[in-house]
Amino acid sequence: MNIDIRTKLLISAIFSGMALVYQKIDYLLIILLFNILTLALFKIRIKLLLCIKKLLYMSVIMIVLQSMFVRTGHPLLKPGGICLLTDDGIIYGAAIFLRFIILILSGLFVLNSNISELTRGLVKLGMPFEIAFMIQLGARFIPVFFEEMGEILNSVQLRGVDMRKIYKRKVIKVYVSIFSPIIYSVWDKAEKLAILLELRGFRTNPARTYYREVCFKKIDYVIMILYVLWAAVFVGITLVR
Amino acid sequence: MCFICLNSVSFTYEGKKTPAVDDVSISFDAGESVAIVGLNGSGKSTLARLMVGLLRPQEGKITLSGRPIEEYSLPEIGRKLGFVLQNPSHMLFNTSVYNEVAFGLKWKGEKRREAEHICCDYLHYFDIWDLRDELPFNLSQGQKQIVVLSAILALEPECLIMDEPTKNIDNYRKEKLKKLLLDIWARGTGLIIITHDYDFVDNLCARKIYMADGRIMADEH
Ligand SMILES: Nc1ncnc2c1ncn2[C@@H]1O[C@H](COP(=O)(O)OP(=O)(O)OP(=O)(O)O)[C@@H](O)[C@H]1O
Ligand SMILES: [Mg+2]
DSSP, X not given: OOOOHHXXXXXXXXXXXXXXXXXXXXXXXXXXXXXXXXXHHTTOOGGGGGGGHHHHHHHHHHHHHHHHTOOOSOEEEOGGGOOOEEHHHHHHHHHHHHHHHHHHHHHHHHHTSOHHHHHHHHHHTTOOHHHHHHHHHHHHHHHHHHHHHHHHHHHHHHTTOOTTTSOHHHHHHHHHHHHHHHHHHXXXXXXXXXXXXXXXXXXXXXXXXXXXXXXXXXXXXXXHHHHHHHHHHHHHHHXXX | OOSXXXXXXXXXXXXXXXXXXXXXXXXXXXXXXXXXXXXXTSSHHHHHHHHTTSSOOSEEEEEETTEEGGGSOHHHHHHHEEEEOSOGGGGOOSSSHHHHHHXXXXXXXXXXXXXXXXXXXXXXXTTOGGGTTSOXXXXXXHHHHHHHHHHHHTTOOSEEEEESTTTTOOHHHHHHHHHHXXXXXXXXXXXXXXXXXXXXXXXXXXXXXXXXXXXXXXEEO
16 A cells, blocks of 8 residues: 555654553554554565564563563472563563564555655655655665675685684674774765766756655555554553553 | 595575576695686676675585585684785775784784884885885775785685785786786695686686676686
């Protein structure tokens, strides 16, 4: 479905806001369910999730650690009399995990759309064009940055450095030495980009026009109202209970 | 037995419909000198990246010295093959030109005196001794290319895979490079040179491979 970027932003804000407000697992599960339904409805590629697989692993580790520090509830794991894991801890960890997933999924919802569309949406919402444009450029250069970093790491290894076999101190040294050229190249790129932008007449005319306007259609209003209603009903029910 | 062997190798970049390397079978003997030529986008660089294990083929097998390439780690490959990337900026990560050339030698376990000696030799040979304390990123494109070449050549790998080594460098240094390559080839180093510079590889490489649309069109000995 082709909906306006601002509608997407609103939906994403509703979901992430709710994920931050609610702490109970059953509520979070319902929110997650609706979030996934929304993604399916708008045909967002869940495949994108694979890109952040590492982040997910990390969050799992964090959650396990978190739940180990909760002391209340019935102890479940008690090796040698030391309470390692309680049932409260598990519930707490699960809630954090659910929040995390909802936040990531609602982020995906926005990121899935065309980045220049996002800029136009942000400008329409009142953000100064310069800042929106910077966000656009940033999003455009992050992958380039990582690619460059990977390329340099590869060439370090191809010169015979085995990162897995050398001492920790040396690994840090190697990373520090690699980092400086990367910072340098990013800096260099930014400088060149500024010149390039001016050469192509960036901001010579304050009144900027757009080739593709973002505009609300009827469906956008319908969807926005539906989601706000849904959120209101949800909040209402949970308050009553 | 061949040194690098590719057996019906195909590779498609993510999100692309047509493969960048399409069912390529080819083998390189140890100490062979080969030129790979072809139009822009014909898949030469991709083929080179596959051969040094930076990319994994979706189909087919690649072996290096008889062992599948997946069994090697990158540093192990780096000790056998010297790879020069198409973009020299991606290979410069030290704080001075001198350190750039010395970097690999130190990690190779070369003695300090010996490493210094080799570095000086290469820097003098290519006439970049005056640049030894410069930041590598502040060099001109051709200077960067020469520094990268020196850094890789100094390691004396069994085989060199170079992606457009002569790009941006002047005729004087090009001649020196050619002389050096002929010299190390005569001493048994393999050369695989990807290039658009026919003159450079003309009497350097006995074998020429033509690529188009990810396939090998001709393989002249
Ligand atoms: N990182 C990449 N991601 C996606 N597609 C790529 C990537 N790199 C190359 N390609 C595509 O793969 C094909 C082969 O590219 P390759 O870089 O191997 O060509 P090449 O023969 O080295 O060209 P050139 O002479 O310009 O260096 C091209 O069609 C290109 O569009
Ligand atoms: Mg290329």
